[in-house]
Amino acid sequence: MEDFEVIEGNITSPKGFLASGVFAGIKKSKKDFALIYSEKKANAAALFTTNKVKAAPVLLDMEKIKNGEAQAIVANSGNANACTGQKGYEDACSMAFMAAEKLNIDKDDVLVCSTGVIGVTLPMDKIAKGIELAVQNLSRDGGKEAAEAILTTDTFTKEIAVKFNIKGVEVKIGGIAKGSGMISPNMATMLSFITTDADISKSALNKALKDTVKRSYNMISVDGDMSTNDTVIMLANGVAGNPTIDEGTKEYQVFYNALLYVNKHLAKQIAKDGEGATKFMEVNVVNAPTEDDAILASKSVVNSNLVKTAIFGEDANWGRIIAAVGYSGANFSQDSVDIYLKSNKGLIKVCENGGYVPFSEDKAKEILSEKEISIVVDFNAGKYEALAWGCDFSYDYVKINGSYRT
Structure with a gap:
């Protein structure tokens, strides 16, 4: 409370x-x-x-x-x-x-x-x-x-x-x-x-x-x-x-x-309220070795243009997510990373131990069709976590900023 x-x-x-x-x-x-x-x-x-x-x-x-x-x-x-x-x-x-x-x-x-x-x-x-x-x-x-x-x-x-x-x-x-x-x-x-x-x-x-x-x-x-x-x-x-x-x-x-x-x-x-946004995105990095590692990874994912466009297209492209984690500067082992996608439509694991895991593309699409999406990255390496927030990248973002001064 x-x-x-x-x-x-x-x-x-x-x-x-x-x-x-x-x-x-x-x-x-x-x-x-x-x-x-x-x-x-x-x-x-x-x-x-x-x-x-x-x-x-x-x-x-x-x-x-x-x-x-x-x-x-x-x-x-x-x-x-x-x-x-x-x-x-x-x-x-x-x-x-x-x-x-x-x-x-x-x-x-x-x-x-x-x-x-x-x-x-x-x-x-x-x-x-x-x-x-x-x-x-x-x-x-x-x-x-x-x-x-x-x-x-x-x-x-x-x-x-x-x-x-x-x-x-x-x-x-x-x-x-x-x-x-x-x-x-x-x-x-x-x-x-x-x-x-x-x-x-x-x-x-x-x-x-x-x-x-x-x-x-x-x-x-x-x-x-x-x-x-x-x-x-x-x-x-x-x-x-x-x-x-x-x-x-x-x-x-x-x-x-x-x-x-x-x-x-x-x-x-x-x-x-991101310019041209159609979806709100939350990135939750959990079980990280330190809070700084969790912060670095979550910020990197939420800031990735490739992740943003995938969310806009409702594409469960988990490779873009783990790539963003990889260049974040966070300390982690790829072999321990699990990734989940979550919304009001449910939860689905799309990556296990840093690699491919079979999942339903239809279920993933249904989850990503919601207006609010959560990406969960589990390091399985500690007790710390961090939350970052952002939005998708849509066609309208380019329209808005292409004519901002006019």
């Missing part, structure tokens, strides 16, 4: 948070500017893309987050403000300054995010309009609008909230995310914003976010491309009034479990 309960809501479910999502004109018609605001300065933690090419807002936030504090996040969609040189960095700074001025807070407490087309400078007149409208529209019910405003090629919003108790005090965590394409293990073309009214130390917040990102956003793949703008930000404002959560305590574990659920949920929603 979990120590938390999933509730309807998002980033404004925790106490002391307001949000908004508005149309500023950066995109042609849909909402394109979001604001998240804590009524009290919050402890903050963040993780960013490992791509050497980093967007201006990422570079700015990497500096701002060093003190572990923030009070607001401004984010635009439709323009990544990446590869825009000094002008792009100055524009990101201006976004923070303008938002701080309207909110009457310190500019150093405003984090900035952008997502969209690379290599185009921000339309700062529209950014200014977005900030003004977003501040005017801040509300306790604005989380859903903010979730809409950060979308690019996504087909649906990603939102979740949970509640739990810390020494008798109710605490909540809420989150929103965006991501659909340019999704690779080690985050994605994604933004994820998480809020909590928990009182938690800066070090504990940093550790919890880092460890849960490793097991959630870093375990998803749509197309194997890594973005310039990937950002996960978490704000903890302490408004719930619980005793401060520190590392190594029972309360920390409760908080960690709830946060891990939130981040896994959002990560899986991103994978399900």
